Amino acid sequence: MLHPSRHPIRLRINGTPHDLEVESWTPLLDLLRDHLDLTGTKKGCDHGQCGACTVLVDGVRVLSCLTLAVMRDGSEVTTVEGLAQGDRLHPLQQAFIEHDAFQCGYCTPGQLCSAVGLANEGQAKSLDDVRELMSGNLCRCGAYAQIAQAVAQVVLGPEPPKSEVVQRAWIAGTTVNARAKLGPA
Numbered sequence: 001m002l003h004p005s006r007h008p009i010r011l012r013i014n015g016t017p018h019d020l021e022v023e024s025w026t027p028l029l030d031l032l033r034d035h036l037d038l039t040g041t042k043k044g045c046d047h048g049q050c051g052a053c054t055v056l057v058d059g060v061r062v063l064s065c066l067t068l069a070v071m072r073d074g075s076e077v078t079t080v081e082g083l084a085q086g087d088r089l090h091p092l093q094q095a096f097i098e099h100d101a102f103q104c105g106y107c108t109p110g111q112l113c114s115a116v117g118l119a120n121e122g123q124a125k126s127l128d129d130v131r132e133l134m135s136g137n138l139c140r141c142g143a144y145a146q147i148a149q150a151v152a153q154v155v156l157g158p159e160p161p162k163s164e165v166v167q168r169a170w171i172a173g174t175t176v177n178a179r180a181k182l183g184p185a
C-alpha cells in the first residue's frame with residue numbers, strides 16, 4: 001500500500017516513460033538527480049536564483065529546484081541528457097563548443113536547456129534580447145559573452161553581430177583575443 005505522503009506519477013523523461021512514486025515535497029531536481037541518476041542537471045543555489053537546474057517541461061524552461069515533481073504528473077521532461085540525438089549533438093551544444101562558451105561547465109546544462117526554451121519561445125530578435133532572456137542563468141566563470149554568441153548563432157542565424165560581442169567580451173575582461181583586436185585600453 002502506498003504511504004499517504006507518496007504519490008504515483010508518470011513522466012516521460014528524455015523520451016522514456018517512467019512510472020514513479022514521489023513524496024509530495026520532492027523537487028523535480030532531486031527526482032532527476034537522486035532517483036533517476038540524471039546528474040547532468042545541476043544544483044546550484046537550490047532556491048531559484050542561479051538557473052543551473054533549468055530543464056524543459058513540455059518544451060518550456062523551468063527551474064527544477066522550485067518545481068514539485070508531483071505537480072508535473074503526465075508531463076514530458078527534457079534534461080541536458082536528452083538534447084543530443086545519439087552521436088549527433090544538439091545545434092546549441094555544437095555552438096557552445098565552437099564558441100568556447102564554458103569554462104568549468106557547471107552552469108552549462110542549465111544554459112543549454114534555457115537556450116532551447118528561449119528558442120521555443122520565439123521572443124529573441126537581437127543579441128540584446130538573447131542576453132536579457134538568458135539573464136536568469138548565471139555563470140560564475142563569466143563566459144557570458146561566448147554563451148550569448150553561441151545562443152545567438154543558433155536562435156538568430158549564423159551571423160550574430162560579432163563586433164558587439166567582441167566589445168562586451170573585452171569590457172568583461174574575458175577574451176584575450178578580443179583585447180588584442182581592439183588594441184590597448
Ligand code: FES
Pocket residue numbers: 042043044045046047048049050051052053054063064065066
Ligand atoms: S539550483 Fe535552481 S535556480 Fe539555482
Ligand code: FES
Pocket residue numbers: 101102103104105106107108138139140141142143
Ligand atoms: S562555465 Fe563555470 S559557471 Fe559557467
